[in-house]
Amino acid sequence: MGYGSKENTIGQWSIDKLAFLERYIPNYLLATKKALERYYIDAFAGRGEWIHRQTGEKVAGSASIVLRYAKEFTKIHLCELEEDRVEDLRRLVAENGASDKVAIHQGDANRLLPFIMKSIHRSAPTFVFLDPSGDHIHWSTIQTLSKWKTELFILYPYNMTLIRYLPRDPEKQEPFKKERLNLFFGTDEWEYIYRNTPRRYLHFELLDLYTRRLKELGYQYCNISKCFKSTTGQKLYYMIWVGKHKAGKDIMNWVYKQQSNQLSFDL
Numbered sequence: 722m723g724y725g726s727k728e729n730t731i732g733q734w735s736i737d738k739l740a741f742l743e744r745y746i747p748n749y750l751l752a753t754k755k756a757l758e759r760y761y762i763d764a765f766a767g768r769g770e771w772i773h774r775q776t777g778e779k780v781a782g783s784a785s786i787v788l789r790y791a792k793e794f795t796k797i798h799l800c801e802l803e804e805d806r807v808e809d810l811r812r813l814v815a816e817n818g819a820s821d822k823v824a825i826h827q828g829d830a831n832r833l834l835p836f837i838m839k840s841i842h843r844s845a846p847t848f849v850f851l852d853p854s855g856d857h858i859h860w861s862t863i864q865t866l867s868k869w870k871t872e873l874f875i876l877y878p879y880n881m882t883l884i885r886y887l888p889r890d891p892e893k894q895e896p897f898k899k900e901r902l903n904l905f906f907g908t909d910e911w912e913y914i915y916r917n918t919p920r921r922y923l924h925f926e927l928l929d930l931y932t933r934r935l936k937e938l939g940y941q942y943c944n945i946s947k948c949f950k951s952t953t954g955q956k957l958y959y960m961i962w963v964g965k966h967k968a969g970k971d972i973m974n975w976v977y978k979q980q981s982n983q984l985s986f987d988l
């Protein structure tokens with residue numbers, strides 16, 4: 722578990738994921754320092770602070786990490802579905818004296834983001850962290866985000882969620898799983914791939930479909946992490962960074978190198 726509505730613990734693999742943000746944000750700020758305005762959106766913000774599942778220590782969540790840089794963004798938007806977590810975020814923001822810089826939104830990120838984006842100038846650099854615990858990001862949301870000067874850092878929940886929607890026998894796939902995959906990929910092309918690709922290549926082909934579609938939206942540059950695994954070696958998810966500028970890609974290359982166990986490639 723972890724990240725579930727009653728759970729306030731996270732595993733080492735989540736901390737490793739957040740290390741990317743810790744390295745990326747200061748460099749993103751440097752790269753965008755000439756921009757008149759710049760924004761940060763954490764679309765699945767969680768509660769800001771967690772307890773490390775193995776050590777019991779308090780650890781900073783994504784919202785706490787970005788709050789360290791609150792002064793340098795024009796505005797930070799935090800979205801979260803769960804009311805108790807929104808309360809935690811409010812407290813955290815107030816404690817950090819950042820209430821004037823941070824807008825907290827309660828609800829489904831897919832509904833909130835189109836409204837948030839309307840408040841942002843089309844040419845303002847905007848970093849969007851999309852870190853759900855499953856297949857919650859609809860393709861239509863990514864399409865909306867792509868119309869702005871955005872960079873996206875997306876959790877791609879292949880082993881955690883998508884593979885569970887793809888039984889070995891396609892005839893046993895329940896209709897709601899098809900629906901969820903259609904929302905996630907924004908197309909039913911996944912189904913042809915699913916039915917016609919040997920199982921051991923399926924994750925490559927579906928990842929390729931997703932990143933190809935990101936490129937079609939204008940995200941020319943892409944980095945894909947290796948698969949994040951649990952402490953027991955269970956495969957969980959990939960992190961995908963996409964952007965429209967080489968400078969962002971160069972920074973992410975550097976970050977991936979620092980994280981040392983990561984690979985990266987161009988689309």
Ligand SMILES: C[S@@+](CC[C@H](N)C(=O)[O-])C[C@H]1O[C@@H](n2cnc3c(N)ncnc32)[C@H](O)[C@@H]1O
Pocket residue numbers: 724726739764765766767768769770781782783784800801802803806828829830831852853854857
């Ligand atoms: C993986 S956790 C986020 C962790 C956070 N980014 C961090 O690193 O501290 C995902 C969060 O998304 C929230 N959530 C789930 N569905 C959502 C939705 N449709 N819109 C916004 N938030 C959602 C969950 O309550 C959970 O707190």
